[in-house]
Amino acid sequence: MFDLLEGGTETFDVIERELRCGFWRWNLRTNEMQWSRGYYDLLGIEPGKVTPSFAAILQVTHPDDRGPQAEVERIIQKASTIRRKFRVIRRGGNIVWIYCQIIIFVDLDGSCERALGICTDITGREDQLNRLRLADERYRALIKATDGVVWVAKSDGQIHEVINCDHSGELQAAALGSGWQQFIHPDDRENVKRVREAASREKRSYDVVHRFRQADGAFKWKRSTGQPVLDDAGNIKEWLGISFDLERDTAQSGTHRVTGAQIRAARGLLRWSVLDLARAAGTTRSTIRRLEEQDGASSHSDPAVPSIERALSKAGVEFLFPAAGKGGVRPR
Known part of the structure; x- marks a missing residue:
């Protein structure tokens, strides 16, 4: 040498x-x-x-x-x-x-x-390390800005990482793997499972509304969205998702509120049954029926309304909110 x-x-x-x-x-x-x-x-x-x-x-x-x-x-x-x-x-x-x-x-x-x-x-x-660090900093800043809980799950839905969680370390650890299911309200558990399984079969994202048990034992309405991460062969490698408080989301939404009459009319245009809409919106049939019984606008705090409106809009319905008179619907 x-x-x-x-x-x-x-x-x-x-x-x-x-x-x-x-x-x-x-x-x-x-x-x-x-x-x-x-x-x-x-x-x-x-x-x-x-x-x-x-x-x-x-x-x-x-x-x-x-x-x-x-x-x-x-x-x-x-x-x-x-x-x-x-x-x-x-x-x-x-x-x-x-x-x-x-x-x-x-x-x-x-x-x-x-x-x-x-x-x-x-x-x-x-x-390269600096670019990765910058990307990670931006990613974590975005998580904080959404004020939601971000989670990462394996291809089978087993959660292995939770980010920006406001729960105690003990509760957060309990939610890993399949433990998160015990925090879902019993009345919403089956619907959440069905929505996730359908998204997994079809290798697509999902959006579901449910109640989630807090540290004090009370339930809070959440909206959870999952996005599959696919490999080069198109198989699911893992899931990236976010859950946030729905009350905060709806309270800050626009001034227009979909009415029960508009929901019924939109279903009619699409020829959807109550079950069809419940599945598309990630909610229950009883919730759809309850909202449709109200001819006027539902409360801002009702967590199912944004998901229902989003599901109907995605399916091809446009909601009309004139300055005077009742709201209406029409094909998009």
């Missing part, structure tokens, strides 16, 4: 260039340092322009990384193997990340006599 470093053979130059790496050797007794051609390239310094030294390396090191780099000389005296990554500012302002492993050689008395640095350009890896 030392012969190659000193000789700078064509073969060695090719290896350094292709692997984007470089080497340096430091005689700790004479303080003399040698750099390979590849290490000059990593630093962005033309061979012969500077005398190889640790001080010369610090000159081109990013200011934020100079402190840890300056510690290297002190740590070397302890004969410890050192691993460092640092940034170098090349001419023109181009910044390059370098990973360096320093191996210490000692004499028979145990005193440090020389060090060998093996360095690699890791800029591409660091850029």
Whole structure:
């Protein structure tokens, strides 16, 4: 290795260039340092322009990384193997990340006599890690903005991760796997199961309204949406979903409210039965019948209304809300 470093053979130059790496050797007794051609390239310094030294390396090191780099000389005296990554500012302002492993050689008395640095350009890896970190930060910021609980489940629906959950750690752990089912209101459990199974068979997203038990034992209306993540063959790898309080969603919706008469008329246009609409909206037949008995608008706080309106609109119905008179429906 030392012969190659000193000789700078064509073969060695090719290896350094292709692997984007470089080497340096430091005689700790004479303080003399040698750099390979590849290490000059990593630093962005033309061979012969500077005398190889640790001080010369610090000159081109990013200011934020100079402190840890300056510690290297002190740590070397302890004969410890050192691993460092640092940034170098090349001419023109181009910044390059370098990973360096320093191996210490000692004499028979145990005193440090020389060090060998093996360095690699890791800029591409660091850029990729930064992009991943940024994407993760944006993802978590989006979760906070929705104020919902995001969950990740295996292809079979077994939840293995819950994010942004306001429940205690004990309750959150209990919801993992298939444990989440015990938190669904008994009257809604079968409907949620049926909607999820249908979406799994058809490899599509689903949207279902249900009640969810809170830490104090009370139930709160939730809207849960699941989206399958498919592999290249079109098979479900996992599910990504979000659940949020429906009361908050409906309370902040628009001023127009669908009436029971509009729901009946929309079903008539589509030739849907009460059961058809219940399945499409992820609710129950009794809920549909109760809402249709009201000729006027239902309460803003009724959690099933947005899902019903969404299901009917998706099926091809347009709801009309004139400035004066009763609301109506028509084919889209």
